[in-house]
Each structure stands twice: as structure tokens, then as C-alpha cells.
Amino acid sequence: MRNNGTGPGPISPDGSPVEFYSMLPPNGEPELVAQVTPPGGSVLELGAGVGRVTHPLLALGFEVVAVDESPEMLALVQDAQTVLARVEGLRLDRRFDTVMLASQLVNTADDAYRRELIATCARHVVPGGVVLIQWMPASAHDRWYVGRTRTDGDVTITMAAVEEVSPGVYHATMRYTYGDAKVWTQSFSSKRLTDDELAAELATEGLRLDGFLTEDRTWVSAVPA
Known part of the structure; x- marks a missing residue:
């Protein structure tokens, strides 16, 4: 990916x-x-x-x-x-x-x-x-779940999707929101x-x-x- x-x-x-x-x-x-x-x-x-x-x-x-x-x-x-x-x-x-x-x-x-x-x-x-x-x-990957969110001022970061696609390899999509006006996504792969x-x-x-x-x-x- x-x-x-x-x-x-x-x-x-x-x-x-x-x-x-x-x-x-x-x-x-x-x-x-x-x-x-x-x-x-x-x-x-x-x-x-x-x-x-x-x-x-x-x-x-x-x-x-x-x-x-x-x-x-x-x-x-x-x-x-x-x-x-x-x-x-x-x-x-x-x-x-x-x-x-x-x-x-x-x-x-x-x-x-x-x-x-x-x-x-x-x-x-x-x-x-x-x-x-x-x-x-x-161990950090074990705490990944869809909907996990943190907020810093007007910025909100949410895990929009996550899937373990093979043993120890995850595909995830983050959603970044600034106020009510702007939304970005970033998708990536991560290995345990x-x-x-x-x-x-x-x-x-x-x-x-x-x-x-x-x-x-x-x-x-x-x-x-």
C-alpha cells in the first residue's frame, strides 16, 4: 500500500x-x-x-x-x-x-x-x-482502533480505518480536521x-x-x- x-x-x-x-x-x-x-x-x-x-x-x-x-x-x-x-x-x-x-x-x-x-x-x-x-x-499497535481520537486546540486527529493485513503489518487511515472547515486524510502502512x-x-x-x-x-x- x-x-x-x-x-x-x-x-x-x-x-x-x-x-x-x-x-x-x-x-x-x-x-x-x-x-x-x-x-x-x-x-x-x-x-x-x-x-x-x-x-x-x-x-x-x-x-x-x-x-x-x-x-x-x-x-x-x-x-x-x-x-x-x-x-x-x-x-x-x-x-x-x-x-x-x-x-x-x-x-x-x-x-x-x-x-x-x-x-x-x-x-x-x-x-x-x-x-x-x-x-x-x-505494543502500541495493540492500542489502535477505529475512532481513536485526540484533539489539540482546533486540530482533531482520528483513526478513520485500521486493518492488520498480514501478521504484524497494518494499514491505517488518519483523518485530520481543522475546526469545521477543513478535512484531510493520510493513509499509510506500519509494521510491528x-x-x-x-x-x-x-x-x-x-x-x-x-x-x-x-x-x-x-x-x-x-x-x-
């Missing part, structure tokens, strides 16, 4: 509605980066989107290179170096103190794509640096990964799972082995 999205305004290649994502605030990500990155250090933000996290990182004094495949997304990023490119296969001529891969991209149902994402992280982190990966722990499976995937690319940075275990730190 290819990720896809519907609704007003431009939609990125992975189905993300640009206008909707521009409404979302950061959710603790800048503080996590600050925990593991030296003051004034360099950050490679993979899948940076509209700069929701980029801009707070810049305000904290970090040097940020923001990578995304959506020109409409990157057009909203200010004061950071931007790179219009897909994450997989990315080869910049430098390494960074911290590499960040957010949005549960690592839970892709495409195993080869996951390895490419992790390889990109590994080849861009300095020795002694940190890779931050947002993922969905295996255990801690051991994630650690093995990281090890394949020379990274070691170092720990979990949040109580819900959705943010992983990995370091060069």
Missing part, C-alpha cells in the same frame, strides 16, 4: 498534507535533541517537513540541515540549510553530531526501505554522535517491530541501540557500534 493523502492544498509524496502539518507545534523533540547534542552542535533532520522541529532547534542555537522530499514542505523552512531529497540513498559530504529520523518512518512495512533509512542515519553521524529515531513499539528486531536492524548498519529517551519508549537513541 502506497502512502497517500487527500484534502485541500498540496500533499507531500508520503501523503502528508502540508497545510495541516504547518499547524502542528513541536512535541518535545527539540528538548530531546538538546539532551544528546553538544551546545551549538550540528543536527541532520531527516524528513524535516515544514520545520515544526527545525525552527525550535535553531532557536536553541543548533546548526540544522533539514532534508525532505517535498518542495512545498521545505518552502516553509526558514533560516536553515535545506536539502530537497529522499532520505534513502542520501549522501551528504559531512557528518553530524546528531541525526534525527522522526515520524515513525522506521516502522515502514518495506524492509528494504527501512534498511536504507537506517543506513542513511549511520553514514551521517560522527563517531561518538547519536542517532535519534522515533518509532512505534510493538520488537525491541530485538529494531536492535538487529540497527546492528546491520553498524549502530547499537543505546536506550529509550521517553517513558512511552517512542524515542530511541542509537550510537555507532
Whole structure:
């Protein structure tokens, strides 16, 4: 199942509605980066989107290179170096103190794509640096159900559909609503990964799972082995 999205305004290649994502605030990500990155250090933000996290990182004094495949997304990023490119296969001529891969991209149902994402992280982190990966722990999928909803101000996010299409692989559609005026959908696939499976995937690319940075275990730190 290819990720896809519907609704007003431009939609990125992975189905993300640009206008909707521009409404979302950061959710603790800048503080996590600050925990593991030296003051004034360099950050490679993979899948940076509209700069929701980029801009707070810049305000904290970090040097940020923001990578995304959506020109409409990157057009909203200010004061950071931007790179219009897909994450997989990315080869910049430098390494960074911290590499960040957010949005549960690592839970892709495409195993080869996951390895490419992790390889990109590994080849861009300095020795002694940190890779931050947002993922969905295996148990999180058990809490998915149609109608699951959360609201943040005028924004409502609802799971409109979910199906386990094969063991451990889920197809889901989210519905995003802004007030009573605008509605978007985004469909995607997600694969259940255990801690051991994630650690093995990281090890394949020379990274070691170092720990979990949040109580819900959705943010992983990995370091060069």
C-alpha cells in the first residue's frame, strides 16, 4: 500500500498534507535533541517537513540541515540549510553530531526501505554522535482502533480505518480536521517491530541501540557500534 493523502492544498509524496502539518507545534523533540547534542552542535533532520522541529532547534542555537522530499514542505523552512531529497540513498559530504529520523518512518512495512533509512542515519553521524529515531513499539499497535481520537486546540486527529493485513503489518487511515472547515486524510502502512528486531536492524548498519529517551519508549537513541 502506497502512502497517500487527500484534502485541500498540496500533499507531500508520503501523503502528508502540508497545510495541516504547518499547524502542528513541536512535541518535545527539540528538548530531546538538546539532551544528546553538544551546545551549538550540528543536527541532520531527516524528513524535516515544514520545520515544526527545525525552527525550535535553531532557536536553541543548533546548526540544522533539514532534508525532505517535498518542495512545498521545505518552502516553509526558514533560516536553515535545506536539502530537497529522499532520505534513502542520501549522501551528504559531512557528518553530524546528531541525526534525527522522526515520524515513525522506521516502522515502514518495506524492509528494504527501512534498511536504507537506517543506513542513511549511520553514514551521517560522527563517531561518538547519536542517532535519534522515533518509532512505534510493538505494543502500541495493540492500542489502535477505529475512532481513536485526540484533539489539540482546533486540530482533531482520528483513526478513520485500521486493518492488520498480514501478521504484524497494518494499514491505517488518519483523518485530520481543522475546526469545521477543513478535512484531510493520510493513509499509510506500519509494521510491528520488537525491541530485538529494531536492535538487529540497527546492528546491520553498524549502530547499537543505546536506550529509550521517553517513558512511552517512542524515542530511541542509537550510537555507532
